[in-house]
Amino acid sequence: MSESNAPTGTAWWRHAAIYQVYVRSFADGNGDGTGDLAGVRDRLPYLRELGVDALWFNPWYLSPMADGGYDVADYRDIDPMFGTLAEAERLIDEAHGLGLRVIVDLVPNHCSDQHVWFRQALAAGPGSPERERFWFAPGRGENGELPPNDWQSYFGGNAWSRITEADGTPGPWYLHLFAPEQPDLNWEHLDVRAEFESILRFWLDRGVDGFRIDVAHGLAKKPGLPDVGPDPDVTDLPYQDCDAVHDIYRSWRKISDSYPGERAFVGEVWLPTPTQFARYLRPDELHSAFNFEFLCCAWEADALRSVVDTTLAAHRPVGAPPTWVLSNHDTIRHVTRYGRADTSFDMGDKRLGDPSDPVLGRRRARAAALLTMALPGGVYVYQGDELGLPEVQDIPDHLVQDPTFVRSGGLDRGRDGCRVPLPWSAEGGSLGFSPAGADARPWLPQPADWAEVAVSVQHADPDSALALYRAALALRRERLVPLGEGFDWVAAGPGALCFTRGGGFHCLVNFSDEPVGLPADSVVLLSSSPLVGGVPGQRVVPGDTCVWFTTG
Incomplete structure (x- = not known):
């Protein structure tokens, strides 16, 4: 399409x-x-x-x-x-x-547990407004010894850590979807x-x-x-x-x-x-x-x-x-x-x-x-x-x-x-x-x-x-950016992809082990690996190679 x-x-x-x-x-x-x-x-x-x-x-x-x-x-x-x-x-x-x-x-x-807000939250104590900027919640279980829910951290382990209050008693848990040093912020606040x-x-x-x-x-x-x-x-x-x-x-x-x-x-x-x-x-x-x-x-x-x-x-x-x-x-x-x-x-x-x-x-x-x-x-x-x-x-x-x-x-x-x-x-x-x-x-x-x-x-x-990279980025800025965002697939051999961006520009990638021929009228702009000769007058793209070329 x-x-x-x-x-x-x-x-x-x-x-x-x-x-x-x-x-x-x-x-x-x-x-x-x-x-x-x-x-x-x-x-x-x-x-x-x-x-x-x-x-x-x-x-x-x-x-x-x-x-x-x-x-x-x-x-x-x-x-x-x-x-x-x-x-x-x-x-x-x-x-x-x-x-x-x-x-x-x-x-x-999330922020750091050393952010001034989190330090204020720990110091302010239970039920304080400072804790409302984070996700503090009581634990489940008879004595709150279990996390508030079953969420897991992206870094492994539980997504909740329990704090100890200033008087040494076990406190609520706070949410950290990443490391414990990264308390999640409460975006409802x-x-x-x-x-x-x-x-x-x-x-x-x-x-x-x-x-x-x-x-x-x-x-x-x-x-x-x-x-x-x-x-x-x-x-x-x-x-x-x-x-x-x-x-x-x-x-x-x-x-x-x-x-x-x-x-x-x-x-x-x-x-x-x-x-x-x-x-x-x-x-x-x-x-x-x-x-x-x-x-x-x-x-x-x-x-x-x-x-x-x-x-x-x-x-x-x-x-x-x-x-x-x-x-x-x-x-x-x-x-x-x-x-x-x-x-x-x-x-x-x-x-x-x-x-x-x-x-x-x-x-x-x-x-x-x-x-x-x-x-x-x-x-x-x-x-x-x-x-x-x-x-x-x-x-x-x-x-x-x-x-x-x-x-x-x-x-x-x-x-x-x-x-x-x-x-x-x-x-x-x-x-x-x-x-x-x-x-x-x-x-x-x-x-x-x-x-x-x-x-x-x-x-x-x-x-x-x-x-x-230097050559590709320069050509991209010079030749491709002015073409806008147009895109069309073009027929290619088995195991290959080819598309055009307009203006005669084509990109062909050969994922297969078999070489893929370029059109006879193609002018190669850049290739990721050296191209090889095919039938007289034609160059072919070897496997795992991408080539930029123009036609017409």
């Missing part, structure tokens, strides 16, 4: 290439082994040269770092490990000076709503161009906090996708729309059906949301075609642009996933020990990169994707910091393997992550063979993953 070019809006967020900066692992400016804002500022020219349009920063706020900064103690200040608020303001200005927009992470479902509207304005006033909203589907809870039950309906869970959440985003949209410069929201929305997902993208709510169905899809032609069709169909009624993403800070890097026998992914993935062919994984990852950048809408690049970095699967237990590792009893290795600091050069103990001469080791260990894929090495190699 043909996709029309409507809507024809040219807002930047409809087609942007956005680079995810996990600050702690991007670049270390002061030599303490931890990435910081000074390191990012120093590397802004690299990001401009890469060819992205915007930067998304994971939380940089004041935090005890129980969950990598997603346990926020102060939403209006920068954690000292990263720098200062003044540095963040300079970074925003410097990024804008290079033509890069800035998106900051917002964590509204007017203080919570007013506070986050103020936080939005605080950062919008400092020039940020948008917000990535953590757990965007989870803020509202069903009245009464009912049990999930033994056989839950995944489309109707009491702790996610409740109707009241949409009122929150409508109020936020009024705030963002009151600022100049097309400020945007992108939601982290993990939901089981496209219909639920699309509700968040109505014209008066969020501007866009991450396409996790695409990220989780296996490297198979039929499966990916189905996901693309489903994605476009879900976005069409609400007029929102789709987004395409292969990896992020919570998922196993796709170079490793694509090298396994089962190339799919889900958030419960425990298969880090599964064998992965690195050569096959890199080949498919290169093809997938061109596929995502050729599709209509926005695209996200997680730091290190452009280097073809694999998942680090052998971090020693005593160095693992992800709370999921502890809460699962070691069954879930957690997400640290995709958060290892980037290699910038082939020399030195930190591979250029820290300044020359720095004594501190990177906060997570880097594999020794990452010297071979360092930025400095790939910069000099025209066949590197970095060179491919």
Whole structure:
């Protein structure tokens, strides 16, 4: 079915290439082994040269770092490990000076147990107004010794923790859908709503161009906090996708729309059906949301075609642009996933020990990169994707910091393997992550063979993953963005997908082992792997390869 070019809006967020900066692992400016804002500022020219349009920063706020900064103690200040608020303001200005927009992470479902509100709630005592900003509830059982309901934490274990009152007596329980250090905020409370509207304005006033909203589907809870039950309906869970959440985003949209410069929201929305997902993208709510169905899809032609069709169909009624993403800070890097026998992914993935062919994984990852950048809408690049970095699967237990590792009893290795600091050069103990001469080791260990894929090495190699990303992002901006959001499938050989965006542009991906021929009149713009000769006058696309070409 043909996709029309409507809507024809040219807002930047409809087609942007956005680079995810996990600050702690991007670049270390002061030599303490931890990435910081000074390191990012120093590397802004690299990001401009890469060819992205915007930067998304994971939380940089004041935090005890129980969950990598997603346990926020102060939403209006920068954690000292990263720098200062003044540095963040300079970074925003410097990024804008290079033509890069800035998106900051917002964590509204929960805060840190060190946030002033939660500390006040514990100190204020039973029945206090301060506790109403959170979900405190009496326990079940004869003496309140059982949790208030059967909800489980996303990180494993119970979603409730019991407090001890100041006089030493057992108190009520509080809800934390993630770690115990991350109490859920009660979005039925007017203080919570007013506070986050103020936080939005605080950062919008400092020039940020948008917000990535953590757990965007989870803020509202069903009245009464009912049990999930033994056989839950995944489309109707009491702790996610409740109707009241949409009122929150409508109020936020009024705030963002009151600022100049097309400020945007992108939601982290993990939901089981496209219909639920699309509700968040109505014209008066969020501007866009991450396409996790695409990220989780296996490297198979039929499966990916189905996901693309489903994605476009879900976005069409609400007029929102789709987004395409292969990896992020919570998922196993796709170079490793694509090298396994089962190339799919889900958030419960425990298969880090599964064998992965690195050569096959890199080949498919290169093809997938061109596929995502050729599709209509926005695209996200997680730091290190452009280097073809694999998942680090052998971090020693005593160095693992992800709370999921502890809460699962070691069954879930957690997400640290995709958060290892980037290699910038082939020399030195930190591979250029820290300044020359720095004594501190990177906060997570880097594999020794990452010297071979360092930025400095790939910069000099025209066949590197970095060179491919630079070429693709440049062509995308020059050739594809002006085409709008048109899309049509084109007939291709078995095990292959081909589509056109109009203007003669085509993208073909060969998932099979058999080569697929290109049309005789094709002009190749870019390919993820070298093409080979076929019959006289024709070139063919080998397996696990993507090629951009024009015809006519």
